[in-house]
Amino acid sequence: MAYEQIATDVADRILTITLNRPERLNAWTATMCGELMAAFDEADADDEIGAIIVTGAGRGFCAGADLEGGGDTFDWRKRAQAGAPARDNGGEFTLRVFACTKPVIAAINGPAVGVGATMTLPMDVRLAAEDARIGFVFARRGIIPEACSSWFLPRVVGISRAMEWVATGRVFSSQEALEAGLVRSLHTSEQLIGAARALATEIVENAAPVSVALARRLMWRMLGADHPMVAHRADSRGMLARGQSADAVEGVTSFLEKRPARFTDRVSDGLPELMPGWVEPDFE
Numbered sequence: 001m002a003y004e005q006i007a008t009d010v011a012d013r014i015l016t017i018t019l020n021r022p023e024r025l026n027a028w029t030a031t032m033c034g035e036l037m038a039a040f041d042e043a044d045a046d047d048e049i050g051a052i053i054v055t056g057a058g059r060g061f062c063a064g065a066d067l068e069g070g071g072d073t074f075d076w077r078k079r080a081q082a083g084a085p086a087r088d089n090g091g092e093f094t095l096r097v098f099a100c101t102k103p104v105i106a107a108i109n110g111p112a113v114g115v116g117a118t119m120t121l122p123m124d125v126r127l128a129a130e131d132a133r134i135g136f137v138f139a140r141r142g143i144i145p146e147a148c149s150s151w152f153l154p155r156v157v158g159i160s161r162a163m164e165w166v167a168t169g170r171v172f173s174s175q176e177a178l179e180a181g182l183v184r185s186l187h188t189s190e191q192l193i194g195a196a197r198a199l200a201t202e203i204v205e206n207a208a209p210v211s212v213a214l215a216r217r218l219m220w221r222m223l224g225a226d227h228p229m230v231a232h233r234a235d236s237r238g239m240l241a242r243g244q245s246a247d248a249v250e251g252v253t254s255f256l257e258k259r260p261a262r263f264t265d266r267v268s269d270g271l272p273e274l275m276p277g278w279v280e281p282d283f284e
Helices: 030-045 077-081 089-098 149-157 159-168 174-180 192-206 209-222 228-243 246-256
Strands: 006-011 014-019 051-056 104-108 125-129 133-135 171-173 185-187
Touching: 006 030, 014 030, 014 192, 030 089, 051 192, 104 192, 125 174, 125 192, 133 174, 149 159, 171 174, 174 185, 185 192, 209 228, 228 246
Parallel strands: 014 051, 051 104, 104 125, 125 185
Antiparallel strands: 006 014, 133 171
């Protein structure tokens, strides 16, 4: 599929998605959102893709919503008049990332502000350039944190740090993000993508894709569980399903034979439901 505001590249089973509006510091638009969601749909359907990296073109990651429209940028009455639902498209995207079956790595190569920061929260690992700057600036624009960040951000860094960042709306350094656990590591601009690819490569070369997909689903869903018994039930169903799989036989056999594993189970064949009572809420 041809895209206007993102670029995609697949190499060695890793999909790299690049936000591609460098002249606007990759500012967010509805078009970019739609293209990102389409790229994630394609990735989930492709068993040759084992991991996803998201980064930005040029010197920025994403400068937030494109404010070229001026003071009416966030006035959604126009959408309602056009018959469109008043939904936050940043939230639509982060929900899509939440549902993804592939591990997602953010390579924050420059300024990540507003939705440029919140869009990374459901990604599994965030790496940043040493000179990157991050900001949850919504209160300084007269709006609120979006993209489901009131759910994600406190779970990533804790309620106190999350509230400090969103209440002040200040832009902070990647070093502060590292100390708070928002990012996993810092790298020079030249080394950032290489570090992200090294992590993605470790996943795709060693781990069973179905096991990674199920583990990702369990980890994210359990952030909202109210008792460890919920996890125990899901784990038990998962072990029952995966323990009799070809991948489980191969994983043990390859270990005993001291050779790399060759996993053959495919995500596209479907994943067992480990939480039968799980219901995706509807937008109302």
